[in-house]
Amino acid sequence: xxxxxxxxxxxxxxxxxxxxxxxxxxxxxxxxxxxxxxxxxxxxxxxxxxxxxxxxxxxxxxxxxxxxxxxxxxxxxxxxxxxxxxxxxxxxxxxxxxxxxxxxxxxxxxxxxxxxxxxxxxxxxxxxxxxxxxxxxxxxxxxxxxxxxxxxxxxxxxxxxxxxxxxxxxxxxxxxxxxxxxxxxxxxxxxxxxxxxxxxxxxxxxxxxxxxxxxxxxxxxxxxxxxxxxxxxxxxxxxxxxxxxxxxxxxxxxxxxxxxxxxxxxxxxxxxxxxxxxxxxxxxxxxxxxxxxxxxxxxxxxxxxxxxxxxxxxxxxxxxxxxxxxxxxxxxxxxxxxxxxxxxxxxxxxxxxxxxxxxxxxxxxxxxxxxxxxxxxxxxxxxxxxxxxxxxxxxxxxxxxxxxxxxxxxxxxxxxxxxxxxxxxxxxxxxxxxxxxxxxxxxxxxxxxxxxxxxxxxxxxxxxxxxxxxxxxxxxxxxxxxxxxxxxxxxxxxxxxxxxxxxxxxx
Numbered sequence: 001x002x003x004x005x006x007x008x009x010x011x012x013x014x015x016x017x018x019x020x021x022x023x024x025x026x027x028x029x030x031x032x033x034x035x036x037x038x039x040x041x042x043x044x045x046x047x048x049x050x051x052x053x054x055x056x057x058x059x060x061x062x063x064x065x066x067x068x069x070x071x072x073x074x075x076x077x078x079x080x081x082x083x084x085x086x087x088x089x090x091x092x093x094x095x096x097x098x099x100x101x102x103x104x105x106x107x108x109x110x111x112x113x114x115x116x117x118x119x120x121x122x123x124x125x126x127x128x129x130x131x132x133x134x135x136x137x138x139x140x141x142x143x144x145x146x147x148x149x150x151x152x153x154x155x156x157x158x159x160x161x162x163x164x165x166x167x168x169x170x171x172x173x174x175x176x177x178x179x180x181x182x183x184x185x186x187x188x189x190x191x192x193x194x195x196x197x198x199x200x201x202x203x204x205x206x207x208x209x210x211x212x213x214x215x216x217x218x219x220x221x222x223x224x225x226x227x228x229x230x231x232x233x234x235x236x237x238x239x240x241x242x243x244x245x246x247x248x249x250x251x252x253x254x255x256x257x258x259x260x261x262x263x264x265x266x267x268x269x270x271x272x273x274x275x276x277x278x279x280x281x282x283x284x285x286x287x288x289x290x291x292x293x294x295x296x297x298x299x300x301x302x303x304x305x306x307x308x309x310x311x312x313x314x315x316x317x318x319x320x321x322x323x324x325x326x327x328x329x330x331x332x333x334x335x336x337x338x339x340x341x342x343x344x345x346x347x348x349x350x351x352x353x354x355x356x357x358x359x360x361x362x363x364x365x366x367x368x369x370x371x372x373x374x375x376x377x378x379x380x381x382x383x384x385x386x387x388x389x390x391x392x393x394x395x396x397x398x399x400x401x402x403x404x405x406x407x408x409x410x411x412x413x414x415x416x417x418x419x420x421x422x423x424x425x426x427x428x429x430x431x432x433x434x435x436x437x438x439x440x441x442x443x444x445x446x447x448x449x450x451x452x453x454x455x456x457x458x459x460x461x462x463x464x465x466x467x468x469x470x471x472x473x474x475x476x477x478x479x480x481x482x483x484x485x486x487x488x489x490x491x492x493x494x495x496x497x498x499x500x501x502x503x504x505x506x507x
Contacts (some may be wrong), residue, residue, distance in 0.1 A: 033138035047140045048167045052505055053398065055099065055138040055171035060503040062105075062133045063257060063488075064375050065367035065460070069105055069123075075279040076103060076138070087110055100141030107132040109170070109506060135506065136173040177462045177487070177498040178254040181231040181432065182245050184210060184262065187460055189223050192343045194435060196461060200486040204378050207391040209334040209468065210483065211348040212267045213476035214266060222439040222448055225347040227479065229270075230435060231261040239267045240284075247273035247285060248293050249424050251433075254500065257487075259456025260435055262448075274479065277430050278302050278470050279417040281315060295422035299396055299405045300363065301415035302445045302470050314418030319470075320411070327411030329361040330390040331468040333377035333480065350379075355395075356386045362409040363399075372402045385457075393466035400427050432465045432481060433498070454469030461486040464495060 024202040030265045057079040105123045110116070117137065123129035186211050189196045198354040212227045231237045232245065232253055242263065245251045272283040279296035280369040281289040288294040304317040305328050334349025335339060341349045355377075363370045375398040377388030384390045399405050405415035417423045438460050442448045447457055465481035472478045 012362050018142075044165050044167065047165065049168070049223070050170040051101075051138050051140045051167045052171070053399050055136055055169035055505065057171040058103065058136040059171035060501075062136065063175055066130050067343070067396050069126045069133055071134060072133070073103075076101070076482050102139045102141065104139075105127070105133040106135040106137060106170070107130070109135060109172075113507060135170055136170045137507075138171075140167045147451050159198070168507065169505065171503060171505050173344065173503045174501075175257040175487075176254055176500045177257075177433075177495070178252075178500055179250055179498055180253055180255055180261070180462065181251045181434065182232050182242055183227060183432065183434040184230055184260065184459075185227045185434045185463070185465075186222060186224050186227040187436050188212075188344050188348050190438050190440050192224075192348075194343070196463065196483070196486055197488060197491075199483055200217075200463075200491055201354060203380070203391055203394075204351060206393075206483050206484070207351040207378065207389060208343075208351070209351075209353070209392075210344075210465070210481050212346045212465075212479040212481060214270065215476060217395060222345040222443040224440070227434065229263040229265075229267060230255060231263045237263040239265075239269060242267055243269045243273045246270060247276050247288075249426075249429065250297055255459070255462075256456075257459040257462070260437075260459055261403065261456045268477070271473060271477050274432070274471045275445075275468065276420075277467065279314075279419045280470055282418060285313075288477070289420045290422065292422045294420075295429075296417045296420050296423070298423055298427055299400050299415045299430070300417055301330065301399075301405070301409075301413065303328040304413060305411055311377055315495045317418070324411065324502045325495060326361060327359050328409060328413055329358050330470075331395075332358055333468075351389070353392070354386050355384050355389045358395075361411075362413075362415075363407055365408070366406065367410075370402075370404050370407055372404060391466075391482055392468050393484055396430070396466065428464075430467050430468055431484060432479065433495075434463060436461045437461045437488070461488055461491075462495060462498070463487070 054076055057075040058072040061075050063066050083118050083442060086170050101327050104117075105126060106117065106121045107123050107129065110118070112123065123133055126133075132308060187196055189199060194205065195197060199208070212225055214228065215223070215226050229237070229242050230253075232241060233255070245253060269283060272281075272285045275282065275299050276285050276288075277300070279300040280302075281294075285294065288365075302325075305320045305324075306314070307316050307318070325332075332354045335352045335354065336346065336349055340346070359374060366369050374383040374385075375395055376382070376388055377384040379388055382388055384395070399415065408414050436459065437457055439448060442457055463486045465485040466484050485492050487495050487499060
């Protein structure tokens with residue numbers, strides 16, 4: 001008997017079954033816990049991805065305009081429909097909005113990610129504060145997750161084996177432009193019946209001639225149609241720096257639509273800087289006429305004639321004096337006699353200009369008319385005429401496309417550069433790029449005074465303008481332009497290459 005007991009005591013066969021029986025509850029519990037954690041992680045990922053997508057969709061609308069929050073809310077409601085599983089009824093596909101989504105718009109973020117968002121960061125007045133909205137916080141209300149593992153062992157408050165999972169996403173949007181000239185323009189259509197966007201979308205309105213005037217930093221600087229200068233990103237805003245940035249073929253400056261800083265003061269040499277585009281090199285620009293960085297455009301026709309004393313130096317050409325439109329004719333100004341210039345105190349024309357005289361003087365000449373047909377007029381169907389004028393910019397581009405730039409006018413002027421030994425291949429050398437500010441509204445809010453700004457001012461849009469004639473000398477350095485395009489949905493897309501739009505997650 002003792003021998004049998006000793007053998008049984010020493011026999012280890014079947015011991016694994018005993019160990020498995022002892023460990024089986026732990027093995028099953030850990031397996032269930034692993035499955036629950038995987039399901040919870042999948043639910044969190046579903047919610048986080050959905051929250052991130054919604055935050056990015058809303059942030060892309062925060063462009064600093066008056067309706068930015070309205071559009072952001074619309075994006076939240078309509079642009080994203082993420083789904084999630086593993087919450088509530090296990091495995092059932094549910095729409096994210098059903099979980100409950102809340103949002104807050106923020107003017108700023110704490111300096112560090114480990115600091116909480118406070119009331120100082122949050123915009124409470126979403127109408128007046130739309131201009132300041134830079135970020136959006138999207139919070140997905142915690143979703144009930146039902147676990148298989150009996151978590152109620154750890155908490156008496158979870159008798160149904162459930163716990164909540166939620167997410168928070170913070171995204172922001174920046175819109176900027178690069179390679180833009182350091183110029184701002186007070187919105188010439190502010191306070192009128194037109195918006196600058198509707199004008200950009202309508203060719204009959206784009207052909208209106210606009211007079212931009214520099215006002216030397218006094219309070220009149222805030223008037224529609226006036227222009228001034230932006231502080232370069234480098235921080236060096238000296239007059240010569242601004243002049244050279246305007247004169248060069250490429251201005252390597254970037255600006256953010258949410259805030260540009262103004263460089264106050266009058267710059268007399270801006271006239272010389274802009275006129276190099278017309279192959280006119282005066283003042284300090286005389287020394288760079290053969291520098292390719294300061295090359296004129298392809299088409300510089302401007303109504304100039306050679307000096308009457310017989311000096312053949314093309315750099316000495318000047319406006320015909322007295323004017324002789326039958327021989328020398330730049331793009332004519334709007335005829336505001338029969339139909340007065342209606343906007344900005346007469347600074348914005350009516351779009352009616354004398355196409356016939358311009359074309360007959362320069363191309364349908366008495367001795368050597370061009371063989372190409374006239375461009376299409378403003379109606380988009382019939383040939384251009386004074387009664388059916390196109391935009392001046394379209395005529396300028398048509399001359400380049402048809403290869404008639406070098407055709408001599410009745411007085412002998414040609415459109416090809418003659419003073420500089422260079423010219424640029426980019427046909428838009430005569431385009432002025434600038435930031436559009438709603439100066440009156442900003443001044444009323446106390447943000448503009450004498451050309452200064454504090455804090456940096458929001459930009460309504462970035463725009464391009466075609467310079468129709470050389471810039472005048474005088475106290476206001478008047479630039480005559482046509483609007484070509486604006487950034488934004490209403491634009492024609494010609495400025496897209498300058499844009500730097502970015503919606504990104506911050507938290």
